[in-house]
Amino acid sequence: MSSPNDLFNQPLAVINIGLKIFAEALQAQAVPCVHVDWRPPAGGNPDLLAVLARLNS
């Protein structure tokens, strides 16, 4: 079981998924960060996405 209070006692290390401006802001604050250059799954195709969701569940 984790706790927010454990987080308060650790140096922050962040995975940024999406907008790059937020990864840049973390970089400017010298926070360890990996940026995920996110793309829509299934090429953003809603039908294909529904199939993937069914497979995953």
Next chain:
Amino acid sequence: MITRNVVKKNYYSDSVTLMLLSSKIGKMAGVKEAAVMMATDHNKELLTRSGLLLPEGRTATPNDMIIAVTAEDEKSAEAVLQAVEEYFAEEGKSQAGSDEEMVTTKTQATALRLLPGANLALISVPGRYAAHEARKALDNNLHVFLFSDNVTLEEEKELKEKAAAKGLLMMGPDCGTAIINGVGLGFANAVKRGSIGLVAAAGTGLQEVTCLIDKLGGGISQALGTGGRDVKAAIGGSMMLMGLRALAADPATRVIVLISKPPEEAVLDRLTEAIKAIDKPVVTCFLGARVDVAGEKVYPVRTLQEAALKAVELSGMAADRAASYFMSDNLLQQTAAAEAARFGGQQKYLRGLYSGGTLCSEAIFLLEPLLGSVYSNVALDPEYLLPDPETSKGHTLIDMGEDYFTDGRPHPMIDPGYRVERLRREALDPETAVILLDVLIGYGSHADPAGALVPAIREAKEAAAAAGRYLSVVASVCGTPADPQGLEQQEEKLREAGVIVMPSNAQASLLAAAIITSCASTR
């Protein structure tokens, strides 16, 4: 006029990048309208509405990018298409060149392998994909800051239940700001560390209070965001409660501040119960309502400014020292009278153009009793809800970060372009007397928001003078000296353009109201 569409197959870029690029190319010579968007159904609808979509664009899929332009002639249209190509070529180069500085990968799973000590995921993907990414992050035992909006209430509930069961923070969806261990997440300011901990269901409210605490000499232990819907009955204040308990147990936190719009009754009962069990002073600020939470160590306040003042007092600072940061009532009234004396005969209305939603709510709350009727696109009272957000009526306060304005357009905190346009329009209205503005700086915000507003402010003031009027402009800057844009530099730019810069949004609102009432009483 000529319209051109170019479809880039299987090409993706995030919405903020594309909206900023659209805004830039829209200002090029000979261009009537231009946009670069991912070809989702919604975006194609937006392009259709602005007459920008051609049959070749209509066939594009959500995985494709559309560049659309309407220009005076072929040459201008071609220049836009070329500028977009150059932009992406340049971005490709800079990404390749900055690999050493920013570690970039394609999936959350790989990111975890590259950063094994990761403890938090900051997620800002489009809403329909956001819950999926957040779920994965929680499964990987990461605390989550979810910036994305358009996540369903059911998904929010599910994510928050999952997080609570694992003891993880689930900040958001639609969470704009947090400061954890001194690190700003999303849109946050560089504030000093200290003994005041905050939990807020109001993004720019959290920014204003943390900045005011910093300006008053106090410091922040942790500032947690919950997302605005957390206090709805369906969610039950789940993250707010977890945040309160965490701050109560945190030895570095001596004073707690809670900021939120008025919660639903069942949620308020749960919050009250939790607050009463805390053995630390708790300042409660339920904006827009007088909600008194009873309790020996509970301090209900009405505004963001009062929340900051009370918190620094409780953290041990002398009340008079903190209060001296603000403008005295006397000076405020004198300043108002001096401004009011300069107006032309028809000028009588206040027009507030906000980029911060909670700051706009604070202004409405303060101004309503002083000015009688205040119209807004976010008014709680339907009588004062603007029928058309594009057209002001009487005294008007506009939240330009609200969905109507940000559909297909960048948020005004990132790109002040549309706010500048609106400012120009308001200034042309012979009945406009005072323009009220907020300027938000910090991580994530525009690199120079004051600099972007100043040319329009100068032009507006000059045009008013030429027409025998005087335009009063009042603003406050939400930020700190340590922010990348610099508080003093931003304030100075505004002052040089003739803007009266107040120490807080509350005081800027009060001065604007005093100018209006002083003007009315001298006629």
